[in-house]
Amino acid sequence: MKIDGKPYRTIWLNDDGRTVQIIDQTLLPHEFATVTLGSLEDAAHAIRVMQVRGAPLIGATAAYGLCMALAVDPSDEALEAAAATLLATRPTAVNLRWALDEMVAAVRNLPRGERRAAAYARAAEICDEDVAQCYAIGGYGLELIRAVHGGKGAGEPVNILTHCNAGWLATVDWGTALAPIYRAHDAGIPVHVWVDETRPRNQGAALTAWELGRHGVPHTLIADNVGGHLMQHGKVDLCITGTDRTAANGDVCNKIGTYLKALAASDNDVPFYVALPRSTIDWGIADGVAEIPIEERDAAEVTRLRGRDTAGRVAEFDIAPEGTNAANYAFDVTPARLVTALITERGVCAASREGLLSLYPERADGA
Numbered sequence: 541m542k543i544d545g546k547p548y549r550t551i552w553l554n555d556d557g558r559t560v561q562i563i564d565q566t567l568l569p570h571e572f573a574t575v576t577l578g579s580l581e582d583a584a585h586a587i588r589v590m591q592v593r594g595a596p597l598i599g600a601t602a603a604y605g606l607c608m609a610l611a612v613d614p615s616d617e618a619l620e621a622a623a624a625t626l627l628a629t630r631p632t633a634v635n636l637r638w639a640l641d642e643m644v645a646a647v648r649n650l651p652r653g654e655r656r657a658a659a660y661a662r663a664a665e666i667c668d669e670d671v672a673q674c675y676a677i678g679g680y681g682l683e684l685i686r687a688v689h690g691g692k693g694a695g696e697p698v699n700i701l702t703h704c705n706a707g708w709l710a711t712v713d714w715g716t717a718l719a720p721i722y723r724a725h726d727a728g729i730p731v732h733v734w735v736d737e738t739r740p741r742n743q744g745a746a747l748t749a750w751e752l753g754r755h756g757v758p759h760t761l762i763a764d765n766v767g768g769h770l771m772q773h774g775k776v777d778l779c780i781t782g783t784d785r786t787a788a789n790g791d792v793c794n795k796i797g798t799y800l801k802a803l804a805a806s807d808n809d810v811p812f813y814v815a816l817p818r819s820t821i822d823w824g825i826a827d828g829v830a831e832i833p834i835e836e837r838d839a840a841e842v843t844r845l846r847g848r849d850t851a852g853r854v855a856e857f858d859i860a861p862e863g864t865n866a867a868n869y870a871f872d873v874t875p876a877r878l879v880t881a882l883i884t885e886r887g888v889c890a891a892s893r894e895g896l897l898s899l900y901p902e903r904a905d906g907a
């Protein structure tokens with residue numbers, strides 16, 4: 541997507557052919573800056589502190605982290621150690637494991653001297669595939685939005701609620717949940733997005749509002765608990781969110797609070813769509829609620845807020861009494877029964893094992 545007219549991805553290989561550049565998402569929306577990742581440790585750190593975040597981008601960054609490790613030491617031992625370090629950075633988004641498995645498979649059987657080049661080639665492919673898949677997700681989601689628009693009065697916008705940031709900043713480009721919105725907007729369909737602030741880290745306020753604004757998509761930021769009220773009053777036509785891990789039964793794990801939005805949507809007959817590329821499906825998990833690991837992060841993210849004060853200084857502020865006990869569950873699981881459909885790069889399907897297999901028949905034998 542473009543920033544001030546210049547096209548960007550969220551991660552790209554530098555001209556030296558070894559290091560990569562990322563957008564430091566911890567600084568947005570107050571500052572736009574890129575950071576060079578020059579080593580395995582830099583990549584692991586960037587994922588851990590969420591300079592990069594969002595399931596597909598975590599996978600892409602890990603892929604390049606492995607490349608940089610192999611550039612230093614292409615041995616089997618270094619490969620295994622690097623994969624283990626990266627896998628331990630964040631537990632919930634399965635794209636991380638998927639990307640590492642892809643990378644290891646691409647180099648494992650090669651002589652050491654050929655591993656580095658093969659790794660960088662596969663990492664570049666993973667990034668390009670993600671862009672193509674997100675664009676395709678956008679195309680299928682666009683048709684859903686177009687259908688809603690067809691039932692509305694001329695010029696009336698389609699009101700879409702989204703949670704967290706599943707836009708281009710969460711992927712290599714385009715996004716998952718926001719790709720249909722960008723494509724609808726670009727196709728001239730009037731859309732308006734309700735943006736959940738998404739406490740505790742405020743990915744909605746900081747990232748989704750920023751990227752929608754840069755693209756000129758009309759949107760309104762709302763506190764996290766507003767969605768139910770809006771749905772009761774007919775102000776939401778559909779919800780679209782992303783997912784960090786989709787179980788084989790269609791359960792979806794996404795940013796904390798997604799489940800409550802799905803419950804409100806179900807109670808108000810508002811369609812609730814979840815957008816994802818195939819790298820987000822965990823075929824080994826049969827029951828998402830019971831089995832998907834939920835990241836628990838530092839309690840300080842709940843007791844503190846980061847923002848810009850009226851004097852223009854970016855700072856952190858305590859919002860709770862000193863010593864308050866806080867819990868920080870970063871994700872929750874929305875059961876498949878609350879999901880109207882999944883939007884994938886291969887089309888739209890029911891959130892169920894049968895639905896997923898209708899689009900990914902090659903997985904029917906458990907492959």
Ligand SMILES: CSC[C@@H](O)[C@@H](O)C(=O)COP(=O)(O)O
Pocket residue numbers: 593594595596633703704705706707710711715716717743781782783784794795870
């Ligand atoms: C296309 S991204 C889907 C999800 O990764 C996104 O909705 C999300 O929950 C991101 O969480 P984050 O903790 O910011 O990595």
